[in-house]
Amino acid sequence: MSNSVLHRSSLPTAPANAKTWVTRLVFGLAIATLFLMALGSATRVMNAGLSCPDWPLCYGEFVPREQMNLQVFLEWFHRLVATTIGFAAIILTAIAGWFRRALPSWTPWAASFALSLIVFQGVLGGLTVTELLRFDIVTAHLGTGLLFFSTLLAIGTALVSYQGTGSVGKLKWIGASAVVLVYLQSIVGGLVSSRWALHQCFGVNQLCTVMNSHIVGVVPATITTLTLIILSWRTPALHPALRRLANLAGFFLLLQITLGVATFRLHLQVEPLTIAHQAIGASLLGTLVAFTVLAFRDAQVFLIGIKAEG
Structure with missing residues (x-):
């Protein structure tokens, strides 16, 4: 038996609805990303972008209780949602790789690309704070977020049943x-x-x-x-x-x-x-x-x- 055959036989057995799971997760992530971008816009127009002066924590805490007000909450909650989406992107990439036999061959690569975008987005998010809202970084932060959002929708739309x-x-x-x-x-x-x-x-x-x-x-x-x-x-x-x-x-x-x-x-x-x-x-x-x-x-x-x- 060849190595390629052995490799295929060693892959995990994928459930029949693995494609459905991935599709739902992708669209769920897209909706969450749209909400995150709206939340980011609210943070900007409310002048809350530097309400948490440090990064990734806020006033050195995961939940800044003493300093909490509307502006601090907006910035803190924006980071919380972004972090949640980041972990969800990791899960998406893992599922796409684990059940790759039940998915189109391009799916793991597309999921990995989406993950790389959200990692880069996180880096830009940190730089917006450490560089004091420098306009080019803030603009790149938005552009990467839109690209991540578009990538998710492209993946989901390519996976749905369509004739x-x-x-x-x-x-x-x-x-x-x-x-x-x-x-x-x-x-x-x-x-x-x-x-x-x-x-x-x-x-x-x-x-x-x-x-x-x-x-x-x-x-x-x-x-x-x-x-x-x-x-x-x-x-x-x-x-x-x-x-x-x-x-x-x-x-x-x-x-x-x-x-x-x-x-x-x-x-x-x-x-x-x-x-x-x-x-x-x-x-x-x-x-x-x-x-x-x-x-x-x-x-x-x-x-x-x-x-x-x-």
């Missing part, structure tokens, strides 16, 4: 373009927030270029997303799941623009609006990621059909 219709056409590439543009727009938005560019521009006429870059960036991201939505409506044979995701993207896009205008006009004075603006932006990005992954899976049906006919 495409092969009618997606160019929508997969439009979806991918929308993902990139919305992600970049979110990064610029994070830069605006981390540098307080809106306040600086209106107050002392500084950093207006940063603020205007975010405003101008709305245009290509919006046009690409609208193109995706309209072409989805004009594709009669499109799978219902893709149609629902396109409609959801339209809802998030409208809500995001409305929140952005309100936030701009109110000069970031209403904290819940600012928090919602980031959360809806992440939700829009996640919806586009899910659409794009399903669209590429749908395109495989078309390619398989061509090969079968050939």
Whole structure:
């Protein structure tokens, strides 16, 4: 018997529902990450980013009882949720490796990539404190969080049961373009927030270029997303799941623009609006990621059909 056969026979027996377990864990992690990003936004707009002056503990304790107030709680709870997600990512990677026979071959690698992102995110989280909220680190912290969130959704969407219709056409590439543009727009938005560019521009006429870059960036991201939505409506044979995701993207896009205008006009004075603006932006990005992954899976049906006919 060859070594490869012996290796396969020594792998743990995977239960039939291992794929379901992994899929649920991935989507659960994605929801928790969305909540964590909203919590991080709340920590920033409430000026609580340095409420715990040390890291990884807070005032030298796991639970700072004497110093606890709203700002300290926000920063402490943000760290607690982030740590929980980190351990959950380790569990995901372990399960994906342990039950790899019952999963697509790429799953352990994707889970490991997600784990590396959350580890890097943790490092950036520590640096935001030790470097006193340096704007480039804070922006990178947000960007890595969005990438981790998108990776989780891509993994989960690739694992769900789906039988495409092969009618997606160019929508997969439009979806991918929308993902990139919305992600970049979110990064610029994070830069605006981390540098307080809106306040600086209106107050002392500084950093207006940063603020205007975010405003101008709305245009290509919006046009690409609208193109995706309209072409989805004009594709009669499109799978219902893709149609629902396109409609959801339209809802998030409208809500995001409305929140952005309100936030701009109110000069970031209403904290819940600012928090919602980031959360809806992440939700829009996640919806586009899910659409794009399903669209590429749908395109495989078309390619398989061509090969079968050939």
